Amino acid sequence: xxxxxxxxxxxxxxxxxxxxxxxxxxxxxxxxxxxxxxxxxxxxxxxxxxxxxxxxxxxxxxxxxxxxxxxxxxxxxxxxxxxxxxxxxxxxxxxxxxxxxxxxxxxxxxxxxxxxxxxxxxxxxxxxxxxxxxxxxxxxxxxxxxxxxxxxxxxxxxxxxxxxxxxxxxxxxxxxxxxxxxxxxxxxxxxxxxxxxxxxxxxxxxxxxxxxxxxxxxxxxxxxxxxxxxxxxxxxxxxxxxxxxxxxxxxxxxxxxxxxxxxxxxxxxxxxxxxxxxxxxxxxxxxxxxxxxxxxxxxxxxxxx
Amino acid sequence: xxxxxxxxxxxxxxxxxxxxxxxxxxxxxxxxxxxxxxxxxxxxxxxxxxxxxxxxxxxxxxxxxxxxxxxxxxxxxxxxxxxxxxxxxxxxxxxxxxxxxxxxxxxxxxxxxxxxxxxxxxxxxxxxxxxxxxxxxxxxxxxxxxxxxxxxxxxxxxxxxxxxxxxxxxxxxxxxxxxxxxxxxxxxxxxxxxxxxxxxxxxxxxxxxxxxxxxxxxxxxxxxxxxxxxxxxxxxxxxxxxxxxxxxxxxxxxxxxxx
Numbered sequence: 001x002x003x004x005x006x007x008x009x010x011x012x013x014x015x016x017x018x019x020x021x022x023x024x025x026x027x028x029x030x031x032x033x034x035x036x037x038x039x040x041x042x043x044x045x046x047x048x049x050x051x052x053x054x055x056x057x058x059x060x061x062x063x064x065x066x067x068x069x070x071x072x073x074x075x076x077x078x079x080x081x082x083x084x085x086x087x088x089x090x091x092x093x094x095x096x097x098x099x100x101x102x103x104x105x106x107x108x109x110x111x112x113x114x115x116x117x118x119x120x121x122x123x124x125x126x127x128x129x130x131x132x133x134x135x136x137x138x139x140x141x142x143x144x145x146x147x148x149x150x151x152x153x154x155x156x157x158x159x160x161x162x163x164x165x166x167x168x169x170x171x172x173x174x175x176x177x178x179x180x181x182x183x184x185x186x187x188x189x190x191x192x193x194x195x196x197x198x199x200x201x202x203x204x205x206x207x208x209x210x211x212x213x214x215x216x217x218x219x220x221x222x223x224x225x226x227x228x229x230x231x232x233x234x235x236x237x238x239x240x241x242x243x244x245x246x247x248x249x250x251x252x253x254x255x256x257x258x259x260x261x262x263x264x265x266x267x268x269x270x271x272x273x274x275x276x277x278x279x280x281x282x283x284x285x286x287x288x289x290x291x292x293x294x295x296x297x298x299x300x301x302x303x304x305x
Numbered sequence: 306x307x308x309x310x311x312x313x314x315x316x317x318x319x320x321x322x323x324x325x326x327x328x329x330x331x332x333x334x335x336x337x338x339x340x341x342x343x344x345x346x347x348x349x350x351x352x353x354x355x356x357x358x359x360x361x362x363x364x365x366x367x368x369x370x371x372x373x374x375x376x377x378x379x380x381x382x383x384x385x386x387x388x389x390x391x392x393x394x395x396x397x398x399x400x401x402x403x404x405x406x407x408x409x410x411x412x413x414x415x416x417x418x419x420x421x422x423x424x425x426x427x428x429x430x431x432x433x434x435x436x437x438x439x440x441x442x443x444x445x446x447x448x449x450x451x452x453x454x455x456x457x458x459x460x461x462x463x464x465x466x467x468x469x470x471x472x473x474x475x476x477x478x479x480x481x482x483x484x485x486x487x488x489x490x491x492x493x494x495x496x497x498x499x500x501x502x503x504x505x506x507x508x509x510x511x512x513x514x515x516x517x518x519x520x521x522x523x524x525x526x527x528x529x530x531x532x533x534x535x536x537x538x539x540x541x542x543x544x545x546x547x548x549x550x551x552x553x554x555x556x557x558x559x560x561x562x563x564x
Binding site for chain 1: 310316342346392
């Protein structure tokens with residue numbers, strides 16, 4: 001049943017429509033599995049990973065890399081699908097854009113999800129373009145009630161289209177907006193609660209944005225509801241002249257490892273992966289980083305148990 | 306217009322502008338001013354588009370050398386990306402080079418760009434079945450005259466006036482840049498994919514004429530007729546058999562039909 005008290009504070013027609021969509025959709029609210037410790041799948045490591053998967057328990061693919069008609073990308077995808085649990089991570093959903101949702105994109109994403117049968121599908125809490133132009137970047141949103149209503153309504157529509165709950169990742173940002181009324185963590189928590197979606201918490205991105213905007217990364221973690229966190233990303237950054245730049249092309253920093261410990265303490269057992277997007281080291285280096293994550297998290301989880 | 310729309314449109318214009326600007330909607334603080342903050346996105350936009358083009362146009366990079374960066378700059382400046390997947394950003398680069406000064410003064414640049422893009426699109430084109438010699442043995446002897454071949458949809462034939470294939474081969478092999486040569490007569494480069502590997506080669510003149518007939522949906526009799534312009538009757542028949550074998554082995558033929 002629709003809760004009238006809940007509606008009173010969000011009485012916009014858009015919100016009412018969202019609520020109806022949410023209540024009539026066939027989206028499963030079943031808990032998603034815990035996958036352990038994984039890596040982002042990149043071409044540079046295809047052969048090494050199949051030859052020696054080591055202790056890598058699952059892989060995250062970049063959805064757009066496989067939203068193609070045929071050829072080698074899909075051959076590799078099928079090989080990995082036979083060997084590993086996969087999750088899909090997109091960069092082009094543009095959930096915060098004021099352009100209409102791209103139906104062609106959603107159709108291709110849905111078709112890929114049908115082929116891959118991933119444990120889950122994620123993208124970023126951001127916008128990537130507007131007026132039909134794509135910036136191919138994870139552009140931050142102003143944290144306003146207007147943006148919140150807008151994003152929630154679109155997440156509900158995407159989840160309805162994909163017939164599954166999605167995960168949204170916090171992005172690193174370099175700008176903040178004079179109009180913002182909420183903190184970033186209040187905003188992402190509100191999106192998750194109102195749209196009934198999940199959170200992919202990029203621990204590196206929390207650190208980068210905290211440094212760039214002078215907020216406490218611990219306050220951030222404390223503001224995120226544990227029940228919504230389904231996945232962690234760990235990555236590296238580059239110290240710029242004034243700002244920290246999220247390059248995802250370096251080893252995980254000590255500051256991010258420290259924050260990861262705090263995240264494990266707060267959120268418990270969460271599927272964790274190392275995400276490297278450039279300056280690729282040998283696979284063994286990423287496996288060592290993954291071992292380090294395991295070595296930090298498992299004693300805490302055992303103690304907690 | 307909503308304030309969210311307004312902010313997004315302002316940021317879009319600021320990123321696309323030649324120089325990073327200052328926006329009132331963005332906060333400045335003691336760490337960095339709004340202009341410095343916005344410049345991260347302004348710079349990142351160009352780096353990402355350049356990287357995407359470098360991945361797809363390796364032959365062009367080999368040919369353009371030190372001018373490659375300026376060439377990409379001029380394309381990025383007038384071509385915002387309209388596709389959600391950055392993989393498609395280079396689709397208009399070949400025609401841009403064909404039509405835009407000063408690049409169109411050197412037509413070899415557009416020629417190699419078309420070849421690069423054909424290779425790129427063949428790489429992840431739709432998978433299609435290829436027929437073999439065994440499939441063609443099912444064609445009844447009296448039906449061969451009216452046999453029509455359907456070729457792989459991703460197959461491309463590109464006309465070039467320069468030795469652009471040598472530049473792509475050099476790029477693929479990480480070899481030294483070859484000398485540019487202009488042909489006395491235009492040639493055709495065939496680009497296709499067999500299973501998961503993309504190939505390219507220069508077509509013989511008679512092969513191009515016969516392949517064109519096949520691509521246009523002509524009958525086997527018409528294809529043989531085109532060969533008759535190059536060879537006497539006996540030589541034409543043996544040449545046709547040779548070409549057919551070559552195409553079958555290369556996986557160029559998707560299927561066949563008779564009238």
